[in-house]
Amino acid sequence: MTKRISSPKVTNDVIRQHKFTLKKSLGQNFLVDENILRKIVEAAGLTEESHVLEIGPGAGALTQFLAESARRVIAIEIDQRLEPILNETLQGYENVSVRFGDVLKMDLQQVITEECPPDVPITVVANLPYYVTTPILMKLLTGDVPIQTIVVMVQKEVAGRLGAVPGEKSYGSLSIAVQYMADPEIIMTVPKTVFVPQPNVDSAVIRLNVRPDKKVEVADEAFFFRLVRASFAQRRKTLVNNLMNNLFSKDKKDEILAVLNAVGIDPGRRGETLTIHEFAKLSDHFQNLINEQE
Numbered sequence: 001m002t003k004r005i006s007s008p009k010v011t012n013d014v015i016r017q018h019k020f021t022l023k024k025s026l027g028q029n030f031l032v033d034e035n036i037l038r039k040i041v042e043a044a045g046l047t048e049e050s051h052v053l054e055i056g057p058g059a060g061a062l063t064q065f066l067a068e069s070a071r072r073v074i075a076i077e078i079d080q081r082l083e084p085i086l087n088e089t090l091q092g093y094e095n096v097s098v099r100f101g102d103v104l105k106m107d108l109q110q111v112i113t114e115e116c117p118p119d120v121p122i123t124v125v126a127n128l129p130y131y132v133t134t135p136i137l138m139k140l141l142t143g144d145v146p147i148q149t150i151v152v153m154v155q156k157e158v159a160g161r162l163g164a165v166p167g168e169k170s171y172g173s174l175s176i177a178v179q180y181m182a183d184p185e186i187i188m189t190v191p192k193t194v195f196v197p198q199p200n201v202d203s204a205v206i207r208l209n210v211r212p213d214k215k216v217e218v219a220d221e222a223f224f225f226r227l228v229r230a231s232f233a234q235r236r237k238t239l240v241n242n243l244m245n246n247l248f249s250k251d252k253k254d255e256i257l258a259v260l261n262a263v264g265i266d267p268g269r270r271g272e273t274l275t276i277h278e279f280a281k282l283s284d285h286f287q288n289l290i291n292e293q294e
């Protein structure tokens, strides 16, 4: 393919020509720094065999660089108003397909099956919309798509959550989901000035290298993540209260206490103090109780 990337500065021109109004509510802070775009693609370690999923192509600035480096790019964009702009910026790139819709509502496994050969590992590369960063990462990490690497721009504060440990303020379900299956790395911090319009916060590019083996063994992965999410649902509540309100029914208090007792976990502890190993143990011990309930 011939190198024909239009300078990302064109993003500004394209937006103006199409009289496009950026929507803050959709996290539309477009990247206009060619150096950063190149570094993101470099961090993804793409080859001619790579299959890439991009979330939120916006005006297509990053998408063009991805299309130059990978075999195939599938880009999911919520804002259909960007269609004429993307038609223009991605013109000639036959290895890109853009799907319009909300990534959180899409069956990603289905999309990948339709677009890629079976079982091909997927690399996710994106400048994520910040209002939905956590749900998107949770969906990618706990879903069925065979993801190899994730390289994404996030708020600097979110980058801090990835490696957080119990007791730290930023420790939460995202920290556990990431550490369960990947080794997180901060590639670089990024100033506000490289976006149009400038966001209120600084950003960071992170890489999640998905490991073949998980940090802990659990009998039912989907239930493990439900338990983790429920335990952090209301951070100020104790573990037993969170489990009663968000996972089991209220009349199961005695059964919940019995399991916590058997595992040796004080019911007055908060979710934010539990290690990933304790969550794994709890997940296996709660299996019977959830099966009875459902």
Ligand code: SAM
Residues within 6 Å of the ligand: 026, 027, 028, 029, 030, 031, 032, 055, 056, 057, 058, 059, 060, 061, 062, 063, 076, 077, 078, 079, 101, 102, 103, 104, 126, 127, 128, 129, 130, 132
């Ligand atoms: N990739 C472009 C860039 O780097 O300049 C745009 C990045 S911008 C931070 C985030 C993009 O995600 C926007 O284009 C926005 O419309 C899109 N978006 C927001 N919410 C989304 C969702 N739920 N599903 C898919 N795309 C979404």
